[in-house]
Amino acid sequence: MRHMKRSRAWSWLKRAAVGLMALALIGAPSTGGSAAPAQDTAVILQGADIVTLEPYYSQSLPDQNAIIHMFETLTRFGDNLQLLPGLAESWRLLDARTWEFKLVAGRRFQNGEPLNAAAVRYTLLRGKEFYEKKLGDVQYEYNLLDLDTVEAIDDVTVRVRSKNPNPLIPLHMAHSQTAPMPPRYTSQTSVNDLQRKPIGSGPYRVIEFVPNERVVLETWSEHPNRPAVRRLLFRPVPEDATRIAELTAGNADIIVNVPPDLIPQVERNRSARVETVAGLRRIIIGLRQDRHPALRDKRVRQALNFAFDCRTMMRNLLANKGECTGTVANVPDQNPAVKAYPFDVQRAAALLDEAGWRMNPRTNVREQGGRALEFGFDCPRGRYIKDAEICQVIASDLAKVGVKTDVQVFDWSVFVGKSARRGAGFRDIYLIGSGPGFECQADLALVQKDSGSNRSLTDMARFEALWDDMSVTFDVKKRRDICFRMQDVIYDEAPVIFIWFQTDIYGVSQRLEWKPRADERIRLHTSRFR
C-alpha cells in the first residue's frame, strides 16, 4: 500500500511530461518560419511589432513602414525629402488659409472604389472627427494641420481650409494620416478589421497579418507603378544581436538599428552590407533657462559648446558614422554656413571667466558668489544610439573646464514622463532627440518660446522676430532666407549643446538594391533584387 502511494509521484511526473509535450505539439503551427527568404520576398526585420495597418491609429515607425506601401498621399517626400506630387498632380494657394489640390484623374482604391475629391474630403473630415473625439492616434498631426473645412469642388479638385494661415498644408498632405481611404469600405468595416485589412491605393496590399508575428504585403497588380519586389515580409525582432544573426545567416534583407560597435560583424559577412544615412532626428543637450542662473547667460551656453569635444566622441564612440552639427534644422533647410562649434577649451574657459564663473582650484569647480557651476543632468538609456554614453562623455568634457554635472540615467519610460509638460520633470540639462518637422519652421519650433517641444523655455528676441516674419511668409525662397538667418541666431545664442543628427544604420542583404532615407521610412517601391 505504501509502495503504491509513493509511486504516485513518479506516475504524476510521467503524465505531466506527456501532457505538456502534447500541449506544446498542439500549439505549434506546422508552417511558417525564418528560413532563407523566398526569391521574390524581401524580409524586413524591425525592432517592434506592427500593431495596426490603419494609418489613423498609429504614428509608430514600424507600423508606418508597412502603411506607406499600402496607402498613397496627395503629396510625398522624394528620396532627398523634396516635396513631390503624389495623388495630387498640382496644388496652389488660393488665400492665406486655403489650398487647392488637383488630383490625378482615374485613380481607384484597391477595392475598386473611385479615388476622387469626395474620398479625400471624407478622409480628412474623418481625421478631424477623430481629433475632436480623441479617437485613434491623430492628436499630433491634426493639431498641426489646424483643419477647418474641406470642399470637393469637382471630381479632381479639393480645397483644404485651415483655421489660421498655414503655409505647411502641402507638407501635411504627405503624412500618412491624411492618406485617402475608400469611403464605403472604411465606413462599413469594423475598427478591428480596418486595422488588419485596410484598403488603400498604394502598390501593395495586405495578404497576411499575424499579430505580434508577421505582416505580409503583396504587389497590387492594378497599380500604375507596380514595384519589382513582389512580396514584403515584416517581422518584429527586438534584440539587436538577433537581427544581425538573421541577416548574416541569410534570413533577412533589411534590418534596422545596427549598433555602431556591431557594424564590423555585419561587414565581415559577404552576403550583407551596412547602409547609413544621416537621419533627421536631432540629438541635443537641452539647457533649461528657468533653473540655474548660469544657463541664462549666452556666454556660458557657448562655453559649454566649445568645451564639448564632439569629433573625438564621434570617432571613439560612434564609429565615425555621423557628423557633429551646429544647427537644429534638417536638410534641405540646413544653413551650409553654420558649422559645428570647434573644440576649444581655452575659449570655453575664457567665456566662463568673462561670465563671472571663476575656477576654485581646491574643488576644480567654477563658482560665483558661493554658488557652484553644477548642473543636474538627466539622460535616457536605450532610446537613442549610445544615449547614456554620450551623456557620460559630455559630463567628462564639461568637468575639464570646471563645470560639474550630476548625471542621472533613466529608463525611457520614466524619462519620457519627465519630458512631459514642456520638460517640467527635467533638472538643469538633459539629452533628448527630436524628430523632424519636415520643414524649417517646424524644425526650429524646438527652440521657439511658445512651442510645446521647447522644453528649455528658451526665449530669444532676435529669433522670435524672425519667427513672426516667417509665419506670414508663403514665398518659398523668402522662407528659406529667413530660415538661414534663424539658424545663425540659434548658433550664436546656443540654446542647446549641439551634438548630431542621429545616423540611421541598417544592415542590408547584398541581393537587394535599396538605399535608406533620412526620414527613417523603409520604402521598397523602387527596390529590386540583383
Place this chain on the structure above:
Amino acid sequence: MLVVVLMVSVASFALLFLTGDPTELLLGSAADVMSQQQIEEFRRARGFDRPWLVQYLGFLTHAARGDFGDSLRHHRPAFEVIWERVPATVQLGAVAFALSVGLGVPLGVISATRRGSVVDAGAMLLALLGQSVPSFWLGIVLIMIFGVYLHLLPISGRGTWLHLVLPGLTLAAFPLARNARLTRSSVLEVMHQEYVRTARAKGVPEFGVVYRHALRNALIPVVTVIGLQLGFLLGGSVIVETIFAWPGVGRALIQAIGNKDFPVVQAGVTMLAVTFVAVNLLVDLLYATLNPRIRYQ
C-alpha cells in the same frame, strides 16, 4: 492567496502613480501639443480626478472582470492584448518544462548512481553551467552556433516545431540544472535508507532498486520544486522571448513598458501574479496527494 492577490492588485494599481501624475505619464510628449483644457478632459475621462481610494476600488472591480481599460497603443482592451499572447508563452513554457524534467531528472539519477565518476563530474559541471550562465548569453551563443554557423535551426520567431528548440533549450537551462542537482542529492540521500538495503538483500536488480525503490521516494521534494518552476517558466521568460522574438506575454510586457502602455502592464502583471499564486496553490494541494502523510486543516 486572497491577501497576495489583493497586494498584487495594489502594486499593479500603484504602477501608474509611481512617477507622479498619471495623466502626465500617459500623455507623455503628446501633452505638449494639447491645451490645459484638453489635458483636464483627459484626466476626467480616465477618472484621475477622483480620490485614490475610489480609483482603487474602481480598478479592483474592473480588474476582477478582466477589464483593465484599453491599451493606449493597440486601441483595444489591454487584457485582450495580453491574453492573445498566452498560447505562445504556454507553448514555450511547456517545452522548457518538459526538457527540464525529461532531461534534468534522469541526469540527476545517473549522476547519483555513478557518484564520483567522470559521468557524475561531467553532469554536475553541465548543471553548474546551466545554473550560472545567464540566459541572454546562452541564447546568443546557441543562435550563433545552430542558426548562423551550422544553419540547422531557425534563429527567431514562432512557426514550425524547429522554432521551439533554441528558445526552449535556453529557457530550460536553469531549471534543468536545478532539477538535476536536486534529484542527485535526493537520490543519494534515499540510497542509504534501510528499504534500499533490504531491496538489494532481496536480490532486486540494481535498475529496479534505483528506479522502483529509491527514485520514487526521492521524487517527492523534486516534484515540489518542479511544480513551482511552472510559475517561473510562465513569468520568467521575458529575456528569452525578447532574444528569440517569441511573441509571448513577457515580450508584450517589455514593449508595453517601453511604450508607457500602462493598462497593458497592469493586465500583464496581474495575470502573471495570479497565475503564479494559482500554480503555487495547486502544487500545495498536489503535495498532499503525493504524500498522504500531509494533511491540510
